[in-house]
Amino acid sequence: MSGxxxxxxxxxxxxxxxxxxxxxxxxxxxxxxxVVATPRECFWAFGVYxxxxxxxxxxxxxxxxxxxxxxxxxxxxxxxAVAIPLIGTGERIEALGVSLSVPGLWAAWxxxxxxxxxxxxxxxxxxxxxxxxxLLGAERLRLPRLLVQIATFMLRYMDVIGDxxxxxxxxxxxxxxxxxxxxxAPVLAKSAGALFIRSYERGERVHLAMLSRGYTGEMPxxxxxxxxxxxxxxxxxLPGLAFVAALVAWSLP
Amino acid sequence: xxxxxxxxxxxxxxxxSGLAYAYPDGTQALFGVDLTIGRGERVALLGPNGAGKTTLxxxxxxxxxxxxxxxxxxxxxxxxxxxxxxRRRVGLVFQDxxxxxxxxxxxxxxxxxxxxxxxxGEELDRRVRDALDxxxxxxxxxxxxxxxxxxQRRRVAVxxxxxxxxxxxxxxxxxxNLDPASRRELAGILRDLDVTVLMVTHDLPYALELCExxxxxxxxxxxxxxxxxxxxxxxxxxxxxxxxxxxGFAVPAHPH
Numbered sequence: 001m002s003g004x005x006x007x008x009x010x011x012x013x014x015x016x017x018x019x020x021x022x023x024x025x026x027x028x029x030x031x032x033x034x035v036v037a038t039p040r041e042c043f044w045a046f047g048v049y050x051x052x053x054x055x056x057x058x059x060x061x062x063x064x065x066x067x068x069x070x071x072x073x074x075x076x077x078x079x080x081a082v083a084i085p086l087i088g089t090g091e092r093i094e095a096l097g098v099s100l101s102v103p104g105l106w107a108a109w110x111x112x113x114x115x116x117x118x119x120x121x122x123x124x125x126x127x128x129x130x131x132x133x134x135l136l137g138a139e140r141l142r143l144p145r146l147l148v149q150i151a152t153f154m155l156r157y158m159d160v161i162g163d164x165x166x167x168x169x170x171x172x173x174x175x176x177x178x179x180x181x182x183x184x185a186p187v188l189a190k191s192a193g194a195l196f197i198r199s200y201e202r203g204e205r206v207h208l209a210m211l212s213r214g215y216t217g218e219m220p221x222x223x224x225x226x227x228x229x230x231x232x233x234x235x236x237x238l239p240g241l242a243f244v245a246a247l248v249a250w251s252l253p
Numbered sequence: 254x255x256x257x258x259x260x261x262x263x264x265x266x267x268x269x270s271g272l273a274y275a276y277p278d279g280t281q282a283l284f285g286v287d288l289t290i291g292r293g294e295r296v297a298l299l300g301p302n303g304a305g306k307t308t309l310x311x312x313x314x315x316x317x318x319x320x321x322x323x324x325x326x327x328x329x330x331x332x333x334x335x336x337x338x339x340r341r342r343v344g345l346v347f348q349d350x351x352x353x354x355x356x357x358x359x360x361x362x363x364x365x366x367x368x369x370x371x372x373x374g375e376e377l378d379r380r381v382r383d384a385l386d387x388x389x390x391x392x393x394x395x396x397x398x399x400x401x402x403x404x405q406r407r408r409v410a411v412x413x414x415x416x417x418x419x420x421x422x423x424x425x426x427x428x429x430n431l432d433p434a435s436r437r438e439l440a441g442i443l444r445d446l447d448v449t450v451l452m453v454t455h456d457l458p459y460a461l462e463l464c465e466x467x468x469x470x471x472x473x474x475x476x477x478x479x480x481x482x483x484x485x486x487x488x489x490x491x492x493x494x495x496x497x498x499x500x501g502f503a504v505p506a507h508p509h
Binding site for chain 1: 311314316337340341343344345347349351352353355356357358364365366368369370397398399413414417
């Protein structure tokens with residue numbers, strides 16, 4: 001990674017940026033639930049979801065290209081989805097000379113459409129919420145404290161450990177090491193082991209530093225992040241409309 | 254030093270008596286350390302690598318507990334039931350600021366200690382600002398620690414313990430890895446603090462610059478204790494304990 005590692009975040013001052021993080025987290029999770037609960041035959045409903053996300057992106061001034069570039073993370077799922085119609089069983093149809101399974105096609109569409117919407121919503125959340133605020137929001141939502149603390153430390157020490165990794169690589173290469181093929185794997189494995197031990201030792205030292213300043217197992221909450229009813233109302237728009245679409249989709253014959 | 258006697262005799266900031274410690278694997282690190290540091294003193298603890306300096310420091314705020322002997326901070330003995338207050342009174346500044354600064358922003362990091370003491374709201378905010386002010390880092394209050402230079406991180410690390418308004422600040426190798434300018438800036442900050450300071454180091458010129466008094470810890474005991482200039486002028490004493498002045502350095506006649 002080059003430069004700052006918070007490449008997902010896109011600073012801004014829009015309404016979406018300003019919403020308290022806990023509201024946004026709840027909104028994205030409920031949106032995903034609504035999307036997953038929609039029957040796959042209702043093409044129009046997925047169109048509505050895409051439009052809703054488009055509206056959020058426009059309100060947050062996140063350009064489509066920004067979202068598209070980060071959608072690359074979905075590629076492994078796409079590969080999996082493409083394979084299903086080829087290897088699926090049941091009724092088959094011919095398309096461009098390839099025999100495809102009909103249930104497989106449905107399954108592939110289902111995975112692709114729902115995953116894409118979910119990933120796009122998460123990317124929008126990450127683009128409008130600083131990683132640190134996300135953790136404060138998670139804490140606010142009473143997520144297990146230990147998990148939130150672990151994530152907080154990960155955020156803080158990612159750069160430190162990345163630096164250490166880079167230094168070890170430079171040290172390796174300065175002494176003529178080139179990773180050509182599998183035969184060099186043991187060296188890399190040992191480096192990874194050394195990095196693990198160093199990180200573990202750093203963990204111990206950080207823990208000592210925390211104890212020295214009165215840590216008793218709980219992180220003191222320093223910042224008050226309260227959300228007004230209006231904030232919740234605004235945040236509820238996205239999942240609210242999505243749930244309406246999902247309900248209509250179910251009630252249609 | 255003031256000639257006027259204080260109305261109430263305040264207890265010494267730090268009193269260590271007969272402190273011995275062996276690591277769980279049996280390695281004996283300290284063999285009976287005795288030392289006393291009065292209120293407001295700035296003292297250097299000198300010693301080669303492996304002399305037991307870090308082990309001694311770990312006893313001062315109860316991270317390690319004495320195998321034998323005792324540690325008292327401003328009259329309060331270090332024991333399991335006094336740990337909370339001891340850790341408020343003793344501010345440890347670790348050698349690597351990346352170990353000390355573990356929160357996402359400078360503000361949250363400096364607030365960590367006082368918030369653990371139960372401070373909240375404006376009082377907490379005031380402590381954080383005061384501490385950062387003392388080290389000249391108030392402008393960095395909302396920045397993440399990993400975006401600061403090494404010297405700046407060391408200064409913030411000092412602020413994190415100042416925010417707890419300690420009785421004594423203990424610094425482990427404060428000058429390590431600093432460039433000459435950061436080194437001079439840190440010296441200025443440490444000289445202006447109105448707390449007791451114990452500086453653990455093998456950077457002898459830095460000890461001479463900042464501390465009137467020095468002790469040599471060697472082989473797990475205090476081998477010498479006296480005015481820094483006198484200790485550093487005694488070449489035989491230094492070489493007996495694997496300490497050396499840098500090439501070309503001579504102790505000035507009147508350092509302070």
